[in-house]
Amino acid sequence: MDSTIENAINQQIHQELTASHGYLAMCAYFESVNLKGMARWMRKQAGEERNHAMRLFNYLLDRGCRVRFEGIDVPPFDFASPLEAFEAAYESEKKNTRSIHELFALARKVDDYATMVHLQWFITEQVEEEKWCQEYVGLLKMAGSEPSAVLFVDRQIGEAAAVEEAREAELAT
Ligand SMILES: [Fe+2]
Ligand SMILES: [Fe+2]
Known part of the structure; x- marks a missing residue:
């Protein structure tokens, strides 16, 4: 594998693990303010981002490359409101979409077809990720700042997390 691609995939693994860490911190924030539905959603996202990192981790190993980790920055700990947390999630997903697109462009430049195919799943996934961010924001x-409305949204997001968890459990059997 071209060393620029190997480095860029390592960078993307770092990005996915950073996102996972960030979502876990958001989960803890939502738990602390008793918004259990949003906490459940963020916990699920943290798991998903870790799985994304693992897809790339396994891919590098399959291609006979080395995986190199970097330190992960301390994620934001507190948020002024649920909206602020979801806006931060949206920003992080947009950043992630950009870096996946850049990675794809790089693979295309050096005719790395296997990497292009592997990245296709991620490109599709990012459309989903940005969709829920937009919806919940x-x-x-x-x-x-109407508490009853925020609680209603919390219940809705919690139900969406439950539906996705059930679907994933079904796929896993
Ligand atoms: Fe991801
Ligand atoms: Fe994501």
């Missing part, structure tokens, strides 16, 4: 903007 929109709902939380609508809810504003």
Whole structure:
């Protein structure tokens, strides 16, 4: 494998693990303010990001490359509101989409077809990720600082997490 691709995939593994860490911190924040539905959603996202890192981890090993870890920065600990946390999630997903697209462009430049195919899954996944971010940011903007509305959104997001967890459990059997 071209060493620039190997380095860029290592960088992407770092990005996915950083995202996982960030979501776990958001989960802890939501638990601390008793918004259990949003906490459940963020816990699930943290697991997903770790799985993304593992897909790339396994891919590098399959290609006979080395995996190199870097230190992960301390993620934001506190948020002014649920909206602020979801906006931070949206920013992090957009950043992730950009880096996956850059990685794909790099693989295309050096005709690394296997990496291009492997990255296709990630490109599709990012469309999903940005979709829920937009949806939940929109709902939380609508809810504003009305506690009953925020609680309603919390229940809705918690239900969405439960539905996805059930679907994944079914796929795993
Ligand atoms: Fe990811
Ligand atoms: Fe993500």
